[in-house]
Each structure stands twice: as structure tokens, then as C-alpha cells.
Amino acid sequence: MTDEREVDEALEAAESQAGDLTANPISASDRTVARNSALMASGTIVSRVTGIARDIALTAALGFYLVSDAYSLGNSLPNIVYILVIGGALNAVFVPQLVRRMKDDADEGKAYADRLLTLTATSLLVLSIVAVIAAPWIVGLYTPSDYPAAEYDLAVAFARLMLPQIFFYGLYTMLSQVLNARGRFGAPMFAPIANNVVAITTFVLFIVIAGTSAAADGVLTTDQVLLLGIGTTLGVVVQALILIPVMLRSGYAWRPRFDWRDAGLGKAAKLAAWTIGLVLVNQITYIFITRMATQANVLAAEAGNVEAGLTTYQKAHLVFMLPHSVITISVVTAMLPALSRIAHAGELRQVGRDLGRTMRFISMLVIPIAAILIVNGTAVSILLFGYGAATEGQAGIMGVVVSIFMLGLPPFTLFYVLLRGYYALEDTRTPFFITVVFSVLLLAMAFPLFFVTGIASPGGTQIAALALAYSLAYWIGLFIAWIVLARRLGTLDSGRTVWMLIRALLAGGIAVAAMGGVYALVLTNQPSSDDVTWGLRFALLGTIALSSLVGLVVFGIAAWAFRIGEVSDVVSMARGAARRVTRGGRRPDSRTDASGGRR
Secondary structure (H helix, E strand, O other), X not given: OOHHHHHHHOOOOHHHHHHOOOOXXXXXXXXHHHHHHHHHHHHHHHHHHHHHHHHHHHHHHHOOOHHHHHHHHHHHHHHHHHHHHHHHHHHHHHHHHHHHHHHHOOOOOHHHHHHHHHHHHHHHHHHHHHHHHOHHHHHHHOXXXXXXXXXXXXXXXXXXXXXXXXXXXXXXXXXXXXXXXXXOOHHHHHHHHHHHHHHHHHHHHHHHHHOOOHHHHOOOOHHHHHXXXXXXXXXXXXXXXXXXXXXXXXXXXXXXXXXXXXXXXXXXXXXXXXXXXXXHHHHHHXXXXXXHHHHHHHHHHHHOOOOOOHHHHHHHHHHHHHHHHHHHHHHHHHHHHHHHXXXXXXXXXXXXXXXXXXXXXXHHXXXXXXXXXXXXXXXXXXXXXXXXXXXXXXXXXXXXXXXXXXXXXXXXXXXXXHHHHHHHOOOOHHHHHHHHHHHHHHHHHHHHHHHHHHHHOOOHHHHHHHHHHHHHXXXXXXXXXXXXXXXXXXXXOHHHHHHHHHHHHHHHHHHHHHHHHHHHHHOOOOOOOOXXXXXXXXXXXXXXXXXXXXXXXXXXXXXXXXXXXXXXXXXXXXXXHHHHHHOOOOOOOOOEXXXXXXX
């Protein structure tokens, strides 16, 4: 992606260009990508900020206790289906197919999209009903054999209230992909904000009604369970339904069609079959990880240690995903339709060059962020999650897990980019086998690390061990995915990209050392207490700000000294963003969008 050099000029009419699917294949470096990436990044930033606020409210209401794990488990089940099954299959398969049919079909893919949406919605509805009925069995899969009966029953109750989210998560994803294929990227990124607002309101109401001691006591009333379960699901419903008027304004009105036979869905189904296999592998892996995470909290409670389990793992992973979501997903989602057109035209070496540029550009953004959070993980977690029912000790353990997760942020991000390269080639078979290898590696490291650390100190150290296995597995998985795709495309600019990555990681290591020095000099008298005082909060905030500034400066100087050329691309992006802010977000001219309206 060459918006690395053209991001200053990203004020062009991206929506109309992205929507013109009858045009000749274009380079993924087109300024469309820059504009759409900026639009989605802004929506993602607001969405993720409100998402962090949502999780702050959750931990304030439920802390990191066993009750919180029961809620997290119940709520994670529909999320698992959305992230691993629905989101993965639709992103990998249906966007390229929709783009192709919108270009090739006389009706611009309208009938194809109608049939695809009808088939997927029907499948999701059946899946949701079956999941609600099978809730006790599903929860049993994700909990250890000695999981307390009260927490198991609570998790089942939450699951039954939340599993209907599967349908609405799927509806949101389907509508989002139709909008993306038509060049409308903004609304899907902003819709989750409504979900987060509903969820925050739910947790605040719970605190008002039940107080912050209910979770520590380990007992929730039926009304409290209903409030949490229904309120959480209502947020997902709003997130999906809010896209319907946007889709109508884009010029597409969904008409259910059940004439699926000989409708051209066979290829999508064949491609999706491998993605479903990939999902099953991920699902089996996540079952083991979840069982270990819930087991860790049970063992911590028995040993009298600070509570740390599934909620700790999930919230740390949320922080881990934040930079990836804001940067990588925004860039790659905007890039995928254009990349698919290039691959469809047979320009494989161009696909490889664009992926290589994307990997180098994204690396220069995520590596300094990873360095900052490696050092500041504990401080950030205490500052954000040490409220209400959550104690400083619980938040501090989460912070250690965040820091360990950050060791895997660069390979995780680059692995994601490479997978989208496979999907642009309509190859879902190879990612399946790569995922099998990754999952085997992850579990092969996770099991021994989990049990060895549990002997010394069950609970937090075991969750940290799971995060370490996750990070190490992605480094190995990245190497495998990289080698295979480079051979397939003929190039990924591997020599240039690897040399740049080595220098960037070295610069990140120097930045980590500098930030560690700031902590040694500034925050030497951190109070040790189960209560987070406001004095500590201000001290942590100041230290985070100072160390982050030092880290960025040192990273920039080191990158310049190592002659990493991509530094100038990041600076250009920052300057372009600053100019747009000073203009108040207005464009220098008015243009016509894809639907014929003035913007």
C-alpha cells in the first residue's frame, strides 16, 4: 500500500472511487485506500475508546472474581461465533465474491447479494436457536470439571440470555460487508459505539442497584442476572439494526430470496468450507485456553491468591487488540476490495509488493505502540481498571498480562495482513493448514507453561503463561505464513521487509530500555495497597505520559539512526492528519458520491 507516501493527498473522493466496481483493476496503493483507512480509523478509535469505557464499567461492576468469569464466559460464546465463524468467513470469502459479482453481473450483484444474505441470515437464526437450547452443554465445554456448580449455573443463565446475539452479530457483519463492497466504510465502524453506550448504561445501572460488593460476595439475584444479560444483548441488537437505514441510503434494499440452487453460491460455499474448518480449529484451541483460564481463577481462590482468570485474560487481550484494530484492520479492510481486483486480474507480483509495503508501514506504527505498552501495561491497567469491585492487585496482574501480550503484537498484526493476501487470492485452504500448525504450537507451549507456573503460584502467573505462549506461537506462525505466501506471489519484498523489521524491533528495544529508566527515576515509591488512591492515579498518569513521550522520541531517533525509510511515511501521515484537523475536517472541494449525491 503506497498511501505511505500519498496520505497528505487523501482528501479525494474515496467513496465514489471504491464504489466504481466496473472500472479497471486499480492498485491497492490508490488514494482510495488512504481516505477509507482514515475514515475507518476515526470510527474505530471512537468505537474502541467507548469499548474501553465499557470494559472499565464492567470491571467496576464485577471485578475479576469468579462471578465476573461466569459473565465473561456467557458473553464470550456469541462473540466467539462472531469473531471466529461469522466475521472470519464473511471477510475472507464474501467480500471478494461480492466485489466480483458487482463488477460482472448485469444487476451489479443485487440478486447474488439478496440470496447470500438470505442464506446466511437463515443459517444464523437456526444456529442461534440451537445454541440457546444447547447452552448447558456449550458452557460445559469451556469450563473445567471442578468448576463450582454455582458459577456454572450462572454462566449457563448468562449464555441463554446472550447467545441470541449470534444472529445480530451476523446481521451486523453481513450488512457491513455489503456496505464495504459498495465503498461505504464509515457506518460499520461507528455502529459499535451504540452497542458500547447501551452496555455502559447497563453496568452503571447494575452498580446503582447492586453496588460493587455483589461480585465479591459471589451471589447475584435473578433480577441482576436479567439486567446484565438482557442489557448486553440489547446493545448488539442496536448495533445491527442501526445499519439498515444506511444500507438503504447506499442504494441497496435487501429482498429475501430463497432460490439458492444454481445461483452462483457454490463457489462461496466451497471457499467458506475451508474457513469453517479454520474456525473449528480455532474453536477447539480456544476451548482449551478458556478451560485453563477459568481453572486458574478457581485455583487462585483455593490458594487465597489475588483473583485472575478468564476476565483477566480477556481484558488484557482487549488492550492488546486496540492498536491492531485502530491501525491494521482499518488499513486492510479498506485495501481488501482493491487487492481482490488486482489478484483477479492476475497481477500477483503487484499484490505481493502492496502487501510488503503494507507490512512495513504498519510495523512502523505497531512496534513503538507495543514498546510503550510493554513498559506501561501495569500502570495503564491499574489506571483504567482499578475501580469499583476491581482491586489494585487484580488490575496489576492484568497489566502484567498486557505487557506479555504486547510481545506478540508485531507478528499478530503482520500475520493478519498476510492472511488477507491469501483471501484476496480466494485461497482459504492454505490459511486452514497454517492455522492448524499455529494452534498445535500454541497448545504445545501453553499446557506445560500453565501447569509449571501453577505449581509455584496459581492464578495470575498462569494467565501470564497463556499470554506468553500466544505471543511465541504468532512469531512462528508469521514465519510460516510469510514463506508460503511469498512463494505463491513471487515476491513480498521479503529481504527489504525483514531488514526493516529487524531494525524497527531493535529501535523498539532501545525505546523500552529508555522508558524503563523513566520508571526507575520517577515512580520509585508506588504505594502498595488494595485500594487505588487518586494520588496514585495521577502519579501513574504522569508517568505513562512522560515515559511514552520519551519512548516515541527515542524510537524515532533510533529509527532515523538505523536509516529506516518508512519513518518519513509515518511522519507524512501525521502531517496529513494534522492538516485535516486544522481545516476542521472540510475538503477543499465538493464532489459527487457513488450514489449521485453531493458530499
